[in-house]
Amino acid sequence: MSMRKYWTAGLLGLALSTTAMTEVAAQTLRIMEGAPTSALNVPMNRAVVLESDSPFGEVSIANPGIADISTLSDKTIYVLGKAPGRTTLTLLGPDGKLISNVEVQVAPDVAEFKERLRQILPGEAIEVRTANDGIVLSGTVSSTAKLDRALDLAERYAPERVSNLMSVGGTQQVMLKVRFAEMQRSVAKGLSSSLSGVGPRGSGGSGTFIQPDGRDVAEDGLLLREGTLGHMNLAGTAGALAFEVLLEAFENKGMVRTLAEPNLTALSGQEAKFLAGGEYPIPVAGSDGTITIEYKPFGVELNFTPVVVDGDIINLTINAAVSSIDTTTTVSTNGLDVNAFKRRETSTTVEMRDGESFAIAGLLQDDFRDLTGQVPWLGDVPVLGALFRSTDYKREQSELVIIVTPHLVTPTRGEALALPTDRVRIPTEKELFLLGSTPAVTTKEAGEVARQDFSGSYGYVME
Secondary structure, eight states: OOHHHHHHHHHHHHHHHHHHHHHSOOEEEEEOTTSOOOOEEEEBTOEEEEEESSOOSEEEESOTTTEEEEESSSSEEEEEEOSSEEEEEEEEOTTSOEEEEEEEEEEOOOHHHHHHHHHHSTTOEEEEEEETTEEEEEEEESOHHHHHHHHHHHHHHSTTOEEEEEEEOSOOEEEEEEEEEEEEEEEEEEEEEEEEEEEEOSSSOEEESOOGGGOOEETTEEOOOTTOOEEEEEEEEETTEEEEEEEEEEEEEEEEEEEEOOEEEEETTOOEEEEEEEEEEEEEEOTTSOEEEEEEEEEEEEEEEEEEEETTEEEEEEEEEEEEEEEEEEEEETTEEEEEEEEEEEEEEEEEETTOOEEEEEEEEEEEEEEEEEOTTGGGSTTGGGGGEEEEEEEEEEEEEEEEEEEEEOOOOGGGOOOTTTTEEOOOHHHHHTSOOOOEEOOSOHHHHHTOOOSSOOSOOOO
8 A cells, every 4th residue: 555545544544533533432443363253333424433452464344334434544444434434444464364254233422312311311210222113212211201202302313213112101090980970850830721611513413612722621521631630611502602612731750760880991102992781672774674773872872092191190081971871762663662861971181280179161051941822812801811822931051061080090909998898797587587677787897797607508509
């Protein structure tokens, strides 16, 4: 190798080493003749200096696309990482004898990434490794939010080449307590009067000359309206004319309370479903005239997906509903009567801390109806017009509130959990037949109640 080539290589190496030293201190690998050589790890776009114990006459790289080399002297080589991968660097002595084969591994530069990770997420036990041309993250983080931040930062350094092996520590199971509370109040009042008269029409016949509300006249007089709770009937004759006056009145008041408290536990990020009720059969007619049965669920339904965001902050996606069969509304299909459904449903996404409550839905509804029917002209007569009028009044009020409360929970031993049946004492035959005792609630422990003595065999017998 001529002196000019040495000067050119030396100046090039000096320039490259100066640039590399401004970014990061260059690493050095020393090669001892006759000794095993470890792999040379070179960060991408960074440089590593390789020193040989003996002078070499020729140096070559198997894949120049992965790493580039420059000779600084007859014992020093400058290796620059260009692309992720593995290649081999071969050193030959002046006599052509092999000095060493060095495995060169070029990987993404994660030194800056590690530094930024420590600055943004201090205290998080995140390990960073390289795999081929990507980044592998492992370790345990304290929350899902910090896991997402670490992945977002890694994508900046290795887009679409990040492997996530991290796990989230802390409590990651959420119990959701939902309370449905509904109050319904209704008031219905009615006051009506009817007047009918019959007189001779033809031979032995009779006819009605006033029929308020389109009401039919039976043989024994005017028929009562459905729901009438009180009435007064006056009848008389005037010559060949017979007449009847019917006064009706009713008043209905009612109140309904609906309360449901479903509880459900799920792992963070996983969907959980809950249904307490049943399924109602609905006939469905096919295109060929056949009838099939489909089942529609009803009762208390709860679907939710919790996500523990950071610490005790919980993000909830909730779909909650309470439904029941409405027997007052029916639909007839092919001779089959199908009932309608009453349904109160909400679907939303909220975020709150452990133990906090949120009223996610509420409804105030006030329905009012006032209906007056009368005989034309006669109903407008003062005082006496009341005999020719019918008045109905109805008012319905409804109030609904849905409250959710999430809790971070951990498993416990089965002995610490109590069931509604654990403290119910079953009466003996003597207590049941002679004393008329019924199952009673006892204050004894569940295990002691379960060990009650029973006369005779019980359970399953397999032979």
